[in-house]
Amino acid sequence: MTSIKQIAKEVGASVSTVSRALNGYHDVNPKTREKVIEAARNLNYFPSSAARSLVTKRTYMIGLFFGDNVNSGFEDPFFQKVLSAIRELVGDAGYDLLVFTNKNKERATYTTLCRERGVDGTILILTGREKQVNSQLTDLQNSGIPCVAIDVPLEGDRCTYVESDNFLGMKKAVSYLAGLGHRQIAFIGGDEVSKISLDRLNGYRSGLNDAGISYDPDLIEMGYYAKEYAELAVKNILKKNKKVTAFVCASDVMAFAAIETLQEEGCSVPGEASVIGFDDVNEAAGYHIPLTTVKQNKEEIGRAATEQLLKIIEDPALSPSPIMIPCELIVRQSAAEAPKKT
């Protein structure tokens, strides 16, 4: 590594002058600046970000945490797109992305890890189903570290979150089904704890309500966003209620699982049963029965999260508020008119 000292020696100036020349300060003679820049170029100089950040307190790194859920992270079909958007915007703004992966820190928390690396801000990509993370989250909320979470309610001085309008999204799906004549609409939910799951459930109930359909707990099962559990959920509902004609699912993977299970049980989709998913992942359109689903605007979520974070970083006084991104019902072929009663 060539340092600022070597440049100083090269051009016969002091270290401070070189620094000021390189950083475009006004009180340096154009000629010396030229010489400095020339020398820097020749010596292939680039400033050590560690040394710099030690004094400036800025690293131009954005931290990234993934939930410990297996699907979370690079492989999750939903988060991929969110990530791409984040990557894009963060890069445009002149930051690099630090993905926290180190597993050898015993007592580390989100906060300590951020402080240790000195990231300027951080993005949390969680599912809301992580365990024993709550104390860490409140800790982070109070830390003053600029931070925005995705899908998980996080509010503080310099903290906020971004999510889809899960309530309205799910409501749209149910209203659509009701419009097609369905009255027995089952709900394959995510889980019983996370905000997004609860919002989707409430959207479902609100949709039923608007359509004048009474809520039947027998039609509710949780699928935990996993294929296996979703299959079980569908089977359970079929056992309890033979008359169900539609399934609305809290994710596309669960919708795929539902369709497969229904077909295995000899029930055609969408002829005898309609299925609607949530997310609109890549596979949804090309699925053998193109999936009708509630699309989450993933790019927009990533974009909003990044922009918000950058704003929080820029302006210490800003007190941010949560951002909600609209969902859109994508009509394809997995939901159709309710079968006529026989």
Next chain:
Amino acid sequence: MTSIKQIAKEVGASVSTVSRALNGYHDVNPKTREKVIEAARNLNYFPSSAARSLVTKRTYMIGLFFGDNVNSGFEDPFFQKVLSAIRELVGDAGYDLLVFTNKNKERATYTTLCRERGVDGTILILTGREKQVNSQLTDLQNSGIPCVAIDVPLEGDRCTYVESDNFLGMKKAVSYLAGLGHRQIAFIGGDEVSKISLDRLNGYRSGLNDAGISYDPDLIEMGYYAKEYAELAVKNILKKNKKVTAFVCASDVMAFAAIETLQEEGCSVPGEASVIGFDDVNEAAGYHIPLTTVKQNKEEIGRAATEQLLKIIEDPALSPSPIMIPCELIVRQSAAEAPKKT
């Protein structure tokens, strides 16, 4: 940030003693060590990695570069799995992952970016189709920065690369088709420049050769790993040669495109034409015609790359050699016996 100084003041010791106590040196009294650790815990102390790395020359960060290709990065279905494996192993080894995304550096190169951030090593995820990157690559090769590339031949003192056995993989596909009676086997290649594309082409030719089939340039088209180009390629081949009964493609996306195009042209798959892909992406198994394809062992590629990189970092004397990961033919339903001649 609470610093080592504050701990020193707290316990009435010198800065150096605190440092040595925390780092487990032997020449510190057990009692003072206890006090120091206690204080560190109470003050919620974590060492500034910037300050530390300034003197130790280690950051415990692994750099990550993505090719500028659109598909490259978080969204590429192939690299996702590679990435997951990298993430896992890097984390186990006590490193974090620095994704280079900053676009505001004018004259930056791989090498300068690595030096600037001080990463201990770096992984290159490229496609081999990046433009004007060659000089940067040779620069990196000579830099002495530990580095392993994926799919792109990179060799140097502390540089190497990992790739699938593309030659043998493609050869297996062709041999399989030949075994099914196909004689007119078209090849939808990747591109004309990258090593992996060339290796796959050579595997194709070798497969033909072994089966006693002569090579026909009319059956070769490039699809540039993109849906649109692959469609064009298939149409061109159909124009030139009506008798072709099989298509082997250098990627799954191109295979999907081929199947769709064939069906549009009124040619049933696998009845009238067989199609084999390459990669075995997630969608392959669930595709409406489950795709027969050459599976790249993505997790293994990521694992090998990471392990190799860590070894290079550990041992400055090690001169690494390239690693080749075997491919496996996954037989599903998109390839069948050649139709009888009519």
Next chain:
DNA sequence: GTTTATTACAAAAACGTTTTTGGAAAACAA
């Protein structure tokens, strides 16, 4: 009871930057 080893600590230098402060030289004003 002196010499030698051992134990436990502190002081200071170093890493590569930025930033603050101060001041000489040059330019301008009177």
Next chain:
DNA sequence: TTGTTTTCCAAAAACGTTTTTGTAATAAAC
């Protein structure tokens, strides 16, 4: 001329660590 700006630069402190070197105080050896 003298006084006052302005222009340009250097010295030094600071950021938070690690590491090297030195040295008291204590323990062991004879």
